[in-house]
Amino acid sequence: MSSPFSMNLFTVFALLLLGSSYAQLSTDFYSCSCPNVFSAVRSTVKCAIARERRIGASLLRLHFHDCFVNGCDGSVLLDDRGSFIGEKNAVPNNGSARGFEVVDNIKSAVERVCPGIVSCADVLTIAARDSVVIDTQLGGPTWNVKLGRRDARTASQLAANTSIPPPFFNLTNLISNFQAQGLSVRDLVALSGTHTIGQARCTSFRDRIYNETNNIDETFARTRQRNCPRTSPTGDNNLAPLDRQTPTSFDNKYYKNLISKRGLLHSDQQLFSGGSTDSLVRLYSNNPSIFNADLVAAMIKMGDIRPLTGSNGEIRRNCRRTN
Numbered sequence: 001m002s003s004p005f006s007m008n009l010f011t012v013f014a015l016l017l018l019g020s021s022y023a024q025l026s027t028d029f030y031s032c033s034c035p036n037v038f039s040a041v042r043s044t045v046k047c048a049i050a051r052e053r054r055i056g057a058s059l060l061r062l063h064f065h066d067c068f069v070n071g072c073d074g075s076v077l078l079d080d081r082g083s084f085i086g087e088k089n090a091v092p093n094n095g096s097a098r099g100f101e102v103v104d105n106i107k108s109a110v111e112r113v114c115p116g117i118v119s120c121a122d123v124l125t126i127a128a129r130d131s132v133v134i135d136t137q138l139g140g141p142t143w144n145v146k147l148g149r150r151d152a153r154t155a156s157q158l159a160a161n162t163s164i165p166p167p168f169f170n171l172t173n174l175i176s177n178f179q180a181q182g183l184s185v186r187d188l189v190a191l192s193g194t195h196t197i198g199q200a201r202c203t204s205f206r207d208r209i210y211n212e213t214n215n216i217d218e219t220f221a222r223t224r225q226r227n228c229p230r231t232s233p234t235g236d237n238n239l240a241p242l243d244r245q246t247p248t249s250f251d252n253k254y255y256k257n258l259i260s261k262r263g264l265l266h267s268d269q270q271l272f273s274g275g276s277t278d279s280l281v282r283l284y285s286n287n288p289s290i291f292n293a294d295l296v297a298a299m300i301k302m303g304d305i306r307p308l309t310g311s312n313g314e315i316r317r318n319c320r321r322t323n
């Protein structure tokens with residue numbers, strides 16, 4: 001027997017399931033089919049970071065560039081091949097996205113323990129989490145990742161050109177870019193805190209260190225100019241740390257840099273330039289545990305962007321090409 005009340009509940013539940021495309025992701029998705037996936041990913045990421053300190057940052061950014069282009073579906077990992085055009089040469093990735101060989105190594109390690117089970121999109125999600133955790137001192141953030149994504153058979157260079165925010169965006173642009181992905185202003189400020197690790201090329205911050213006057217510390221600008229010549233293409237690929245203080249440690253110093261006008265990218269400094277996000281930057285700079293909690297919530301939310309689930313997509317064997 002079903003009262004109108006229980007009918008109603010059932011309907012609401014069914015609608016929720018249908019309406020939210022990520023309802024099928026879960027933290028225990030591989031607990032029977034591949035219980036060793038976490039140790040396989042973690043040990044490979046650990047070795048890669050031991051080999052090259054920066055690689056954790058690069059893996060974390062790949063997950064972001066995957067999720068912002070038609071959802072977290074491993075599309076960023078597909079190579080250009082014949083007439084197939086992937087996302088690797090799109091503007092935000094070309095000459096910049098890195099870590100693909102490490103993703104191959106992680107995927108191989110996972111295939112050895114459970115062949116054909118774990119998607120490349122999930123491998124990247126776990127690797128991004130592990131990168132944060134390995135770069136973090138005691139007391140930093142960690143979280144259980146939601147899994148069950150499947151891999152796209154398609155990619156979109158156009159969407160990669162237009163969906164990933166460029167470093168010249170102002171605060172209004174950044175807020176609407178994140179909003180278009182279902183991410184809030186708070187998510188924007190917390191996720192930007194991942195710029196506590198990793199490096200940027202001179203081309204990404206040249207205009208800021210030569211042309212901005214109001215919102216940049218003068219000594220900082222001059223220091224950065226020394227390794228980033230004014231005229232392109234000279235020095236275009238010279239690197240500088242996104243966090244000048246602790247570039248290999250995942251902490252909240254990024255926000256302290258913003259308060260002292262030493263954000264490297266124009267987009268970084270936009271978060272603290274007299275606008276609506278100043279108060280969040282202050283909050284995170286004073287309160288690492290609130291930053292950690294918000295970062296975790298925002299990373300999970302980013303990982304939930306429009307995944308392929310059920311029988312959509314496939315489980316790629318090689319992350320560089322469709323099966």
Ligand code: HEM
Binds near residue numbers: 056
């Ligand atoms: C808010 C908008 C964002 C903009 C405009 C932006 C822009 C950039 C740019 C221009 C670089 C340097 C690329 C280069 O010069 O080669 C970079 C690096 C990086 N970004 Fe972002 N980013 C944003 C958000 C994010 C998010 C949401 C994440 C991750 C959740 C992220 C993670 C990283 C990391 C870890 C690096 C360093 C990568 C490495 O060293 O290989 N960024 N970002």
Ligand SMILES: *[C@@H]1O[C@H](CO)[C@@H](O)[C@H](O)[C@H]1NC(C)=O
Binds near residue numbers: 089090091095
């Ligand atoms: C990617 O960068 C290379 C080297 O700078 C360049 O030759 C190529 O035209 C770029 N690709 C696209 C699609 O812009």
Ligand SMILES: *[C@@H]1O[C@H](CO)[C@@H](O)[C@H](O)[C@H]1NC(C)=O
Binds near residue numbers: 090091157158161
């Ligand atoms: C992406 O942008 C690059 C550089 O502007 C351009 O060469 C390429 O054709 C664009 N891709 C698409 C699919 O529009």
Ligand SMILES: *[C@@H]1O[C@H](CO)[C@@H](O)[C@H](O)[C@H]1NC(C)=O
Binds near residue numbers: 170172173
């Ligand atoms: C931000 O940039 C857009 C163009 O992309 C411009 O229309 C807008 O006026 C800018 N907003 C501010 C506050 O400068």
Ligand SMILES: *[C@@H]1O[C@H](CO)[C@@H](O)[C@H](O)[C@H]1NC(C)=O
Binds near residue numbers: 206207210211230
């Ligand atoms: C700075 O602004 C000038 C004048 O608008 C422009 O010509 C130049 O390309 C900009 N960038 C740098 C790095 O000087």
